[in-house]
Amino acid sequence: MTPVLQLENLNKAYGALQVTKNLSLDVRPGEIHALIGPNGAGKTTLIGQISGALTSDSGRVLFAGRDVSRLSLPERARAGLGRTFQITQILPEFSALENVALAVQAHEGHSFRFFRNAATDPSLNDKAAAILADVGLGDRCTEPAGQLSHGEKRSLELALALALEPKLLLLDEPMAGTGPAETERLTELLKTVKNRCPLLLVEHDMAAVFELADRISVLVYGEIIATGTPDQIRASKEVQSAYLGEEDET
Numbered sequence: 001m002t003p004v005l006q007l008e009n010l011n012k013a014y015g016a017l018q019v020t021k022n023l024s025l026d027v028r029p030g031e032i033h034a035l036i037g038p039n040g041a042g043k044t045t046l047i048g049q050i051s052g053a054l055t056s057d058s059g060r061v062l063f064a065g066r067d068v069s070r071l072s073l074p075e076r077a078r079a080g081l082g083r084t085f086q087i088t089q090i091l092p093e094f095s096a097l098e099n100v101a102l103a104v105q106a107h108e109g110h111s112f113r114f115f116r117n118a119a120t121d122p123s124l125n126d127k128a129a130a131i132l133a134d135v136g137l138g139d140r141c142t143e144p145a146g147q148l149s150h151g152e153k154r155s156l157e158l159a160l161a162l163a164l165e166p167k168l169l170l171l172d173e174p175m176a177g178t179g180p181a182e183t184e185r186l187t188e189l190l191k192t193v194k195n196r197c198p199l200l201l202v203e204h205d206m207a208a209v210f211e212l213a214d215r216i217s218v219l220v221y222g223e224i225i226a227t228g229t230p231d232q233i234r235a236s237k238e239v240q241s242a243y244l245g246e247e248d249e250t
């Protein structure tokens with residue numbers, strides 16, 4: 001099966017600090033691939049190298065059958081490489097439906113100059129409502145986005161990303177700052193998002209990772225020390241000593 005995303009021998013240094021070391025990884029169609037590792041292992045840097053926010057010193061990023069290594073972040077986004085928007089990019093005064101309708105409108109190539117029409121365009125609204133229903137916000141469509149709970153805002157971020165119909169979604173710590181009930185809800189939600197597109201998930205919440213991931217890659221000091229199913233990763237002595245053991249002690 002051809003991977004959706006394939007990283008080949010990526011490198012990235014900040015001065016003398018080699019943050020990403022000859023890193024190779026792939027994400028397959030239909031999977032949730034989780035990337036875990038201790039603080040400072042280089043996860044955020046790697047996500048930046050994949051999205052195009054950061055340029056790699058060497059190596060290749062192959063996405064949806066093409067080499068996107070030299071493409072900018074917007075070009076990679078247009079090629080279908082999705083990422084969740086930050087909560088700060090949600091328009092708090094607009095309803096959840098209007099926020100998603102604007103994203104659908106942007107994806108369909110309409111100009112933002114006509115954004116006032118987004119709220120009244122039935123086809124945009126129908127698509128936006130369907131996406132909101134998928135992320136569990138079907139009954140919160142008319143709520144101003146600023147009034148949603150933190151967890152609901154996370155769901156809205158996902159809806160905004162899905163409105164762009166990505167071929168792969170990069171998720172950087174979706175559970176951060178959410179309580180146990182919201183984490184459980186988001187975990188269930190990500191299981192359904194997986195039906196729409198594969199996910200590369202960076203997450204510190206190990207319970208969520210082990211429940212969600214089809215495969216897990218463990219990053220330590222910029223190197224992948226293991227990739228495997230949750231059971232394989234749990235059983236790996238190298239992973240236990242490098243990462244999971246350390247977590248258990250805290």
Ligand SMILES: Nc1ncnc2c1ncn2[C@@H]1O[C@H](COP(=O)(O)OP(=O)(O)OP(=O)(O)O)[C@@H](O)[C@H]1O
Nearest residue numbers: 014015017019037038039040041042043044045046
């Ligand atoms: N712009 C930068 N300039 C210099 N060093 C940087 C820069 N960005 C990150 N680093 C360093 O690169 C290393 C990896 O950082 P990164 O944020 O990618 O790790 P991380 O795994 O995402 O960490 P965390 O889990 O804490 O978010 C760290 O040692 C960090 O201090």
